[in-house]
Amino acid sequence: MKRIFQLLLLLGIIFSPFFTHAHVKWFTEVAPLKESIENILSPLFILLAIIAAIALALLAIIIPKTTEWSTIKKIDKRLSSLRKYSRNILKYGTAVSLIIQVSNGTLFAPEFLLENTSIIVLVWVIIGLLLIPHHIPTKLGAVLLLGLFVFITIDNGIFHMLDYGFYVAIIGVLLVGNTKLEDIGFPFLYLGTGLSLCWVAVEKWVYPAMTLDIVASHSVPTFGFPPDAFIVMAAFIEFVVGYLLVVGILNRVLGFVVTVIFIMTTMLFGMTEIIGHFMIHIVLIVFIIEGVSFYNPPIKMHNTKVDQFIFVFLNFIFVLATFVLIYYRFA
Secondary structure (H helix, E strand, O other): OHHHHHHHHHHHHHHHHHHOOOOHHHOOOOOOOOOOHHHHOOHHHHHHHHHHHHHHHHHHHHHHHHOOOHHHHHHHHHHHOOHHHHHHHHHHHHHHHHHHHHHOOEEOEEEEEOOOHHHHHHHHHHHHHHHOOOHHHHHHHHHHHHHHHHHHHHHHOHHHHHHHOHHHHHHHHHHHOOOOOHHHHHHHHHHHHHHHHHHHHHHHHHOHHHHHHHHHHOOOOOOOOOHHHHHHHHHHHHHHHHHHHHHOOOHHHHHHHHHHHHHHHHHHHOHHHHHHHHHHHHHHHHHHHHOOOOOOOHHHHOOOHHHHHHHHHHHHHHHHHHHHHHHHHHO
């Protein structure tokens, strides 16, 4: 487990200037130019897809064995004792994130400007409701926030807003608190955040010119790799992180690593990075605390290690292909 953690941390630091640059549209004025599917599915892309699928399949088999280690048990016990604060962290963290956004004239992301006074007032009302320590105002604030998300989605399109699908998951957690459906809240949050990361990663493959502009204009180090190859590799790391969140593997380690990376890249991209990713920080803190004790990974449907390996391998390839094809067709 220690070696796996160190490897992930090393990869994260190496790719940090680019990897956390999740929403490339925030930092470039280059018009999106869709790459041909033939160029997207390059030999490098196919090779990395196979390597990632093998690594994930092995990881899914090895990681459960480490849960019996004494050190891991102690860390798990300590973090698990903080779970009673998870919902409040998410609730008040959402309020703080909205304060940062509205104070800078945006909502949900730096690209969505607040130009309507009535909407600005509504956002402050939502913030006030979320700050009240009772579940009914919280639910009302979540409903209003969902309304604003739908409003912006109508203006920008559903496939554009899939970049920020984790907000729907956050709203879902706030809505089901203190109800019979409370237990499905955090699994939904993992799913929504993971799928959002996967969706954003595909943007770098389909619209590489935008990302290449960022690499050039911000002097992003490529560590000896050609910029176009570096983009493909970095996008794979981001996609794999999203996939791991969805399937429930290594969530605490991922939460810690990605949080450290986001903090590091704030120095490179400044206030825009803070505005855009503060809410993701809150979600990752919740993931570090929660772990995946509530999650029953689909891999457990298979008894033998060979069956589990084949399942994860094929499942990753299927998910990857589905995301690429849907994004290429509709985004």
